Every structure is written in structure tokens, then in C-alpha cells.
Amino acid sequence: MPMRQQQNTLILMARAPLITRVKSRLSPELNQRQRLQFHRASVNRLLQLTTQANFSLRIYQSSHSRLHSRYARSTYKLQQGNDLGQRMQQAIEQELAYSQRVLLIGSDCLGIQLDLIEKAFESLQHRRSVVFTPANDGGYVLVGMRQACPTLFTQIQWGGSSVLAQSVKRAKQAGRKIALMPPLIDVDDYADIQQLRQPAILATLDSAAHAILRPL
Secondary structure, eight states: OOOOOEEEEEEEEEOOOOTTTSOGGGTTTSOHHHHHHHHHHHHHHHHHHTTTOSSEEEEEESSSOOSOTTSOGGGEEEOOSSSHHHHHHHHHHHHHTTEEEEEEEOSOOTTOOHHHHHHHHHTOOSTTEEEEEEBTTSSEEEEEESSOOGGGGSSOOTTSTTHHHHHHHHHHHTTOEEEEOOOBOOOSSHHHHHHHTSHHHHTTSOHHHHHHHTTO
16 A cells, blocks of 8 residues: 555545536526536636645546646546446545545535635544535535545435435444534535525625626
8 A cells, every 4th residue: 555645635526627518407597608607617716725725636527628727637637436426435545545634525515615624634533534514405515534434435325315314324334433514505506506695605605606606
């Protein structure tokens, strides 16, 4: 096994920016151009958050098309696996070979902030710790660990309303210590965008998130 040289690594799972492949569930309220614009802006916001961070970034894409030219080619990796669970498991296990703590996020949550990412890393104090940030739809927008836990990613009903509950149950059955961060909204459809516009939620978002929501 390779010696772990890095302390913390953040994985960003993202679709390649292809106009016919991103955010189809935001239709019909948003057209193809608007959906691609939302996808690009959401990813770029997350990339900007990491520019001054004290952790490494790895971008796992659905194809070899790069999201942003300023990142070295070694930062980009290709997702592997037949379903979401396999793709997440493969990415986490690959990065755990070189890093002590690994977090994985998607690109559709405008509420993720740098301090939440840093607190999630801090929560992984125990070798058998697992951290989740719950999503509004019953899933999660962030998962992290220090030791691989394949059972978290098999026989889960991905896309259903009980993904987090199933995952927490499996983690506990595997003897893992669970940490839960504050819940956030994951943008799957236009109703999620409308929810983000509620004043109490909008007030928690940064200026980049406001700029993304403004034209939608």
C-alpha cells in the first residue's frame, strides 16, 4: 500500500460540462443553455472556495473534458463504476491510498462553505469515523472518512429519500463513529432553487451563490 503523504483531500464529483448531459431535472423552467450555465457556475464556485484551502483537491469527472484550465491535468480523474455508489467508492478508496482523510462532495449544493469543509475534516478524528452532511431530499451532499467502508456504497437505493438513513445504518453496522454536519439543500430540480430563494436560507449563502441564483 502506498505511504500516505497528504493529510486531507477533497474530492469533487462532477459531470463534464456538456450541454445535453447536465441538470436535466431543471427542465422545463430552465433551458439547456441555462442549465449548463448553472452547472458551470456551481462548479466554479466550489473550485474558487478551494484556492486558499489547506487541503488537496481532486476532480472526478464523467468524461475527460476538463472543467477549468487553471487546474493541472493531474487534478482531474475519470469516474469509474457502473452506478453512483461504485463511482464514489472507487474515488474515495483511490484517494485514501495517499491521504489520511478524504471528503467527497457533488457540485450541486450552493450552501457548502469552506468552514463546513474544514469542520468536516476536523470531525474525522477517529480512524473509524464517518461524516455526512445531510441533504434536504433524504440523501447527503458530503461524505468523508479516514478508512475505506465499502458497505456504505452497496445496495443503496440511490436517488431515493432514504439514502442517508440507509447509509448511516450501514456505517453503524460496520462499527463506524458517525458525525453529522448541519443539513443543506442539494439542487436537483427547480423547486430546490425556489427553496434557496427563501429569505432565511438566502441569507446563509455567499455572494457567489447569490450571483448564480439571480438570473434563474
